[in-house]
Amino acid sequence: MSVPLVYSEEVAEAITAGQPVVALESNVITHGLDYPENAETARRVQDAVRAGGAVPATIGIDGGRILVGMTDTDIERFASTPKIPKVSSRDLPIVLARGGMGATTVASSVIAAELAGLKFFSSAGIGGVHRGAERTMDVSSDLIQFTRSKVAVVCAGAKNILDLGLTMEFLETHCVPVVAYRSDDFPAFYCVSSGLRSPHRVDDPAVLAHAIENHWRLGGPGSFLVTTPTRPGDAIDGGEVEAVIAEAVERADRDGVSGQAITKYLMKAVERATEGRSAKANMAVLVSTAEVAGELATAHAREFS
Numbered sequence: 001m002s003v004p005l006v007y008s009e010e011v012a013e014a015i016t017a018g019q020p021v022v023a024l025e026s027n028v029i030t031h032g033l034d035y036p037e038n039a040e041t042a043r044r045v046q047d048a049v050r051a052g053g054a055v056p057a058t059i060g061i062d063g064g065r066i067l068v069g070m071t072d073t074d075i076e077r078f079a080s081t082p083k084i085p086k087v088s089s090r091d092l093p094i095v096l097a098r099g100g101m102g103a104t105t106v107a108s109s110v111i112a113a114e115l116a117g118l119k120f121f122s123s124a125g126i127g128g129v130h131r132g133a134e135r136t137m138d139v140s141s142d143l144i145q146f147t148r149s150k151v152a153v154v155c156a157g158a159k160n161i162l163d164l165g166l167t168m169e170f171l172e173t174h175c176v177p178v179v180a181y182r183s184d185d186f187p188a189f190y191c192v193s194s195g196l197r198s199p200h201r202v203d204d205p206a207v208l209a210h211a212i213e214n215h216w217r218l219g220g221p222g223s224f225l226v227t228t229p230t231r232p233g234d235a236i237d238g239g240e241v242e243a244v245i246a247e248a249v250e251r252a253d254r255d256g257v258s259g260q261a262i263t264k265y266l267m268k269a270v271e272r273a274t275e276g277r278s279a280k281a282n283m284a285v286l287v288s289t290a291e292v293a294g295e296l297a298t299a300h301a302r303e304f305s
């Protein structure tokens, strides 16, 4: 018996027609933004995938089943229902068995994408190695899942509340390809650059599609990471937020905030320090990443279907 997947009509039709589909996470809806901005943003992200030429498949858990594609009604429900649990890969079997709703992280969403036969997934910010991980061992399951699920992950890097140098090292050690699409550096979510150069730059979507397939033909067991930076006009200056983050990381340590709660704690600190500008930048990068993912999935389908 396999895990039940429930496809939205739009996604089911796209799969039948061989159209490109981009999977999206739902944890960003329930835990990343507040209502009603989260619902509005989730809809705009889906529209951005469509503008890129592909069909969006927002992933979520409901009543013991994995939703592959959400309607506007589903999105409204996920966005407005309080206390939907964050479901990462290791939580997935339990939440599915228990029933009820669950919001998927990048890790659990790529599991669902692979099960559903979808080759592309997009999220503006992936999880990574946390600052101080040498003491806390806080490394996101997202990174582990990238070593296991054959999905192309389009993102704007990861937030610089993480240790992006260590995150890049982890990806290298575990043979996860990283390509900066039409850019040179590994981006840092709403910052155009993390200050780290990406190991590869590719400008041609067709070349990128072939690189992704080559990874799997060569026996690569997991994901292929593609980064696309936010547009400079929507970006936040990395230097500006660095001091705030460093201070908030120390404060979190003193207050005993760790584990699953740390990301939200640090994001709120940045939001206060930038007087809400980071929230706007957050929305912009979610939308621009999804649009590029739609374009890349479309180019991939052109090469391989």
Ligand code: PSU
Binding pocket: 025, 027, 028, 031, 032, 088, 104, 105, 106, 107, 125, 126, 127, 128, 139, 140, 141, 142, 159, 189, 259, 260, 263
């Ligand atoms: N990065 C963000 N915002 C987020 C997340 C990551 O900028 O909301 C979420 C994503 O769903 C990601 C998850 O998959 O946090 C990683 O959580 P953890 O570090 O607990 O694995």
Ligand code: MN
Binding pocket: 138, 139, 140, 141, 259, 260
């Ligand atoms: Mn963690």
